[in-house]
Amino acid sequence: MLRIRVALLLGCLLAVAGVVAAAPASACSCTGGTTAEFFARADAVFTGSLGSRSVDQPPGPIGSSTDPALHVFGVDTVFKGTAHERQGVVSPESGASCGLELTGDGPFAVFATRDATLGETPFTALAEGQYAAFLCGGTAELTPALEAELRALAAPGEAAREAAPRTGAAGTELADSGPGTIQLLVAGLALVGVALLLGRRWRHRSRSGRTPRGKSSA
Numbered sequence: 001m002l003r004i005r006v007a008l009l010l011g012c013l014l015a016v017a018g019v020v021a022a023a024p025a026s027a028c029s030c031t032g033g034t035t036a037e038f039f040a041r042a043d044a045v046f047t048g049s050l051g052s053r054s055v056d057q058p059p060g061p062i063g064s065s066t067d068p069a070l071h072v073f074g075v076d077t078v079f080k081g082t083a084h085e086r087q088g089v090v091s092p093e094s095g096a097s098c099g100l101e102l103t104g105d106g107p108f109a110v111f112a113t114r115d116a117t118l119g120e121t122p123f124t125a126l127a128e129g130q131y132a133a134f135l136c137g138g139t140a141e142l143t144p145a146l147e148a149e150l151r152a153l154a155a156p157g158e159a160a161r162e163a164a165p166r167t168g169a170a171g172t173e174l175a176d177s178g179p180g181t182i183q184l185l186v187a188g189l190a191l192v193g194v195a196l197l198l199g200r201r202w203r204h205r206s207r208s209g210r211t212p213r214g215k216s217s218a
Contacts, residue, residue, distance in 0.1 A: 028098035030136035035149045038138025042111040044081030044131055045150065046165065047142050048073040049106040051086065055093050056124075056174045065094035068124040071102070071133075072172050073110060075165035079154040083112075088171030089131045090116065092123055098134045102141075109146050111138035130171025 039045055052072045071089045089112050092099035098118060102108060112131030116122040126132060133139045140146065154161035 028096055028135060030098075033136070033138065035138065035146065036153060038111045039080065039150070039153045041113070042080060042137070043114045044083050044112045045079045045110065045154075046073070046075050046081075046083040046087070046112075047077045047079070047107055047109050047147065047150070048075040048083075048087070048165075050074075050102055050108060051105070053102075065092060065097040065099070066118060066123045067093040068174055069093045069099060070172070070174050071100060072169075073106075073108070076107065078163045078165055079150045079161065081112075082166060083131075084129070084166045084168050084170040086169035086172055087131070087165070088127070088129075088169075088173070089133045090124055090126065090171075090174065091133050091135075092118060095135050097123070098136055100133055100135060100139055102139075107142040109138070109140055109142045109150060113137070125175040127171050127173055127175040130175070 050071060051074050053069060055067055055069045068090045069092065071091065073083075073087050073089060075083045075085055075087050089100075089110060095101040110133060112133045114126065114131060116124055116126050116132040118134070124132075151162065
């Protein structure tokens with residue numbers, strides 16, 4: 001019975017490891033969208049250059065494509081909402097999990113939101129003044145045509161809505177969201193598996209040290 005339990009636990013560990021490695025590969029599928037749709041869904045829309053990108057990977061050997069990547073932009077113009085001169089935006093680390101895939105330092109048009117939900121749950125916590133952005137949310141290299149669209153969408157009928165960013169920085173540090181659910185699950189299963197294996201060894205040693213019936217130990 002003990003061997004069966006150990007085998008089942010090891011099987012669970014391998015299955016979870018397989019989910020961590022393989023599931024994100026097909027998790028993101030963009031279905032298209034117009035600039036107007038991206039603009040309407042965003043809480044903030046701005047243009048600027050990418051100053052830095054860093055990934056917050058939890059301690060341990062297991063990483064995930066949903067580990068938060070912090071992008072810090074130097075903002076030039078704000079077309080919707082508010083943004084600071086140095087604005088932090090987080091996204092999943094990999095495009096496989098709908099993370100931003102930006103090449104070079106831009107300039108870019110960023111469509112950002114205060115909602116970090118990926119699938120059904122947030123992939124990270126957002127710090128104060130921080131935004132999230134995703135691969136399928138419209139963020140892209142800024143072109144003259146895209147910039148013209150943004151100008152047309154920025155509060156039509158009013159005076160020029162384009163605004164300068166707020167002074168200072170916002171959201172340039174990742175929030176402490178703690179270890180991810182997958183990491184906790186794997187760690188828990190590993191501890192249970194180790195405990196059972198140690199228990200099995202202890203039982204084996206106890207049995208091997210017993211004196212057979214009908215024989216003396218002299």
